Each structure stands twice: as C-alpha cells, then as structure tokens.
Amino acid sequence: MASIIRPALLRQTALAASTRRAAGVSTSLAQQSVRSAVLKGSARCAAFHTSSRRSLLPPGPQVIKGGVNDPAPVPETSPSHGSYHWVFDRAIAAGLVPLTVAPFAAGSLNPTFDALLCAFLLIHSHTGFQNIIVDYIPAIRYQKSRKAAMWLLNLATVTVGIGLYEFETNDVGLTEAIKRVWKA
Numbered sequence: 001m002a003s004i005i006r007p008a009l010l011r012q013t014a015l016a017a018s019t020r021r022a023a024g025v026s027t028s029l030a031q032q033s034v035r036s037a038v039l040k041g042s043a044r045c046a047a048f049h050t051s052s053r054r055s056l057l058p059p060g061p062q063v064i065k066g067g068v069n070d071p072a073p074v075p076e077t078s079p080s081h082g083s084y085h086w087v088f089d090r091a092i093a094a095g096l097v098p099l100t101v102a103p104f105a106a107g108s109l110n111p112t113f114d115a116l117l118c119a120f121l122l123i124h125s126h127t128g129f130q131n132i133i134v135d136y137i138p139a140i141r142y143q144k145s146r147k148a149a150m151w152l153l154n155l156a157t158v159t160v161g162i163g164l165y166e167f168e169t170n171d172v173g174l175t176e177a178i179k180r181v182w183k184a
Contacts, residue, residue, distance in 0.1 A: 060141035089131070092124045103175040114173045118164045126157045 099117045103109055130153060137146040168174065 060138075085127075089124075089127050092120055092127065096120050096124060104179070109173065109175055109179075111168070111173065114168060114175050118168060118174055122157065122161055122164065125160075126153065129153050129156075 096117075099113060099120055103113045103117070130150070133146065133149045133153060137149055139146050164174070167177075171177075172180070
C-alpha cells in the first residue's frame with residue numbers, strides 16, 4: 001500500500017513547494033535540499049516498484065540516412081537467405097529424428113549413423129545460433145558486434161566439430177555414450 005501512495009505524496013510535496021515559492025514564502029536551504037533529493041530519487045522510481053529503472057543495453061547509434069521523400073532501400077536478393085534457408089533448417093531438423101532413433105531401434109551401433117548424427121547435430125546447432133545472431137544483432141546498427149558474434153560462432157562450431165570427431169574416433173562414440181548414460 002505504501003508504494004502506491006508514495007508517488008502521489010511526492011507529487012503533492014513538489015506541488016506544495018512550487019506554490020510556496022510562487023507565493024513568496026521562503027523555506028530554509030536544508031529543507032529545499034532534502035525535498036530536491038527526495039524528488040530526484042522519485043523521478044527514477046516507477047510506480048509500483050522500489051528500484052530504479054535501468055536500461056540493460058545502451059541505445060544503438062541513431063543515424064538517419066537520406067530525407068523524408070527518399071525511397072526505402074531494397075536489399076540485394078540472395079538464394080542463401082530467406083525461404084531456402086528456412087527449408088534447409090527444417091530439413092536438417094526433420095533428418096535428426098530418424099538419425100536419433102535408428103541406432104537404438106536397429107540394435108547395432110553403426111559408425112556411419114553415428115557420424116551422420118554428429119554432423120546433423122553440429123549443423124543444426126550452428127544454423128540455430130546463426131539465426132539467433134541474425135535476429136537479435138542487426139547488421140545496420142551493430143556491424144562490428146555482429147561480425148564478432150559470427151566469428152565467435154564459427155570458432156565454436158569448429159571447436160565442437162573437432163571435439164566430436166575426437167570423441168567418435170578415439171572414444172566410444174555418441175550413441176554408445178548415450179546408451180551408457182541411459183543405463184547408468
């Protein structure tokens with residue numbers, strides 16, 4: 001209840017102080033500093049909240065290119081983006097279903113199925129994270145950040161690919177590891 005009333009009381013205090021100043025009533029310097037400190041703190045607090053508002057990320061650069069009557073720029077068309085990219089993502093995701101079930105349903109562990117499963121998982125993860133970067137780091141506003149994120153994703157994909165290759169060739173493999181964890 002106190003948090004609902006507090007902003008209203010602060011506004012009334014500010015209104016009363018401004019009417020006193022307009023009427024010529026003098027207040028002491030200490031009272032004015034206390035009131036101004038209270039009012040400054042109240043401007044940062046939102047109603048129903050006790051903490052101040054803070055933006056997580058600073059706003060990006062605000063650049064306006066062209067004038068009001070200039071046409072909107074049309075991006076270059078590319079077959080590797082858009083619907084082809086979406087169809088490729090869905091085909092990889094659909095291909096993961098039989099590759100995940102086949103080694104366990106057949107009863108025998110096949111290194112070819114294991115390698116295909118690792119490759120499809122790696123491609124699926126890479127394209128999924130790439131879609132996240134494309135959606136949440138716009139190239140127009142954050143060119144350097146997007147390029148760094150893409151390079152970091154490529155580095156992580158290569159590292160995981162090398163790790164999966166080592167796990168497949170020098171250890172038990174992915175499906176056998178899943179089988180052992182399942183039975184443990």
